[in-house]
Amino acid sequence: MVSLRGVGGLELFAAIAGVSAFGSFGERQEKVALIIVDTQLCFTNGSPDTDPDNPFAICNPPATGGSDTCDRYGSLGVASGQSIVPTINELRGMCDWDLVVRSQDYHPANHFSFGSRHFGTPTFTYEGGPVPAVGYPINMHCTVATSGMLDDAHCCLVDTQQDACTALDGGCTQDTDPTNPACAACAADPSSCTVMPMNMWTDHCEQSGDSGFATGLEVPDTDIVLQKGVQPNIDAYSIFMDNAKLHKTPLDDILKAEGITTLVVVGIAYDFCVSWTAQDGADLGYEVYVVSDASAPIALDNGDGTTTVDGAIADMTGKGVEIITMAQAYEWGCPTRRRLEEQGRRVEEQPKGRKYTLW
Secondary structure (H helix, E strand, O other): OOOOOOHHHHHHHHHHOOOOOOHHHHOOOOEEEEEEEEHHHOHHHHHHOOOOOOOOOOOOOOOOOOOEEEEEOOOOOOOOOHHHHHHHHHHHHHOOOOOOEEEOOOEEOOOOOOOHHHHOOOEEEEHHOOEOOEEEEEEEEEEEOOOOOOOOOOOHHHHHOOOHOOOOOOOOOOOOOOOOHHHHHHHHOOHHOEEEEEEOOOOOOEOOOOOOEEHHHHHOOOOOOEOOOOOOOOOOOOEEEEOEEEEEEEOHHHHHHEEEEEEEEHHHHHHHHHHHHHHHHHHHEEEEEEEEEEEEEOOEOOOOOOOHHHHHHHHHHOOEEEOHHHHHHHHHOOOOOOHHHOOOOOOOOOOEEOOOOEO
16 A cells, blocks of 8 residues: 655656556545535625625735725635635536535634634724734633533633733633633632633634635535534634543544545645644544645734744644645545446445535
8 A cells, every 4th residue: 555645755656556546545545525614705805896806815904903895704714715716616516526515614603713802803903902912812711521422511611810911901800601601610629620711703604694604615515524613612723622632522433434544635724724633633543634735724923933834833733634736635645436437346336425414
């Protein structure tokens, strides 16, 4: 069996064996899933006023450091989010994937990840609020579910003395929501809960708002759709598990039931949900590839000359995730139904589309 890891190794194998890299991938016995992370209207903007006829142009408004006027602003719009849609469609079409999975942020109002829930509205400085920037990091206390499943856990803001709170004008206020079990349990006994790092975002991807899939994205009904963030008191970046790595979602079981061993991950945001998903996939034993130019970053400033993209790349490669480009994907190739038939392997019917709620 030939590994995909390392372009140099593939090229060397191809030169020695006299076959193309496409052939070496096509002969692999692994089953491969394309994971399209959160490529939604809420994470994209519409056409800029400078290029109104191009629905896939980059549109960067002042709120995210640019100067463009967009014909539509995503509730947490990533400047280059819409521009990756044609690339994702192209990647989908170049392979006969064993499975295609689309995740979808699908929040109720007042969701746990919304800065307005914890700090009021307006939340961020460019709106006149108390929080310095979108993506501001803060720690939450979360219950530990005996089931080990993410949708059974709950989180609450109980520590008002943490640096992230004391550094803000006016600090932050303890959440005492009586409908949230974590607020009573974690305030009474913090040691019974786990601390989970989070970031504060604008209200985004609401079920009644712009949570639909991005303009132009191919969305056939054979895909598996994973709706996430439906539970109001918990959040996670990875679609495999929570940020504290204590609770899992059903995704690993879904993929293993389909015999999937290799993941190709793309989408939004490259430095958050894509990166965390890829890392967890590697930790769970999958061979994982991230296509960088089919993914869009938020690129938050770390304050030290680096951005969250730099950290994400280091974290992914440290876990053994292979970061590739579309050019490399074309060079490597991938299995197709015709090639499998030529090899005499049984061609399974594509699975019917299914929808799951992860948490």
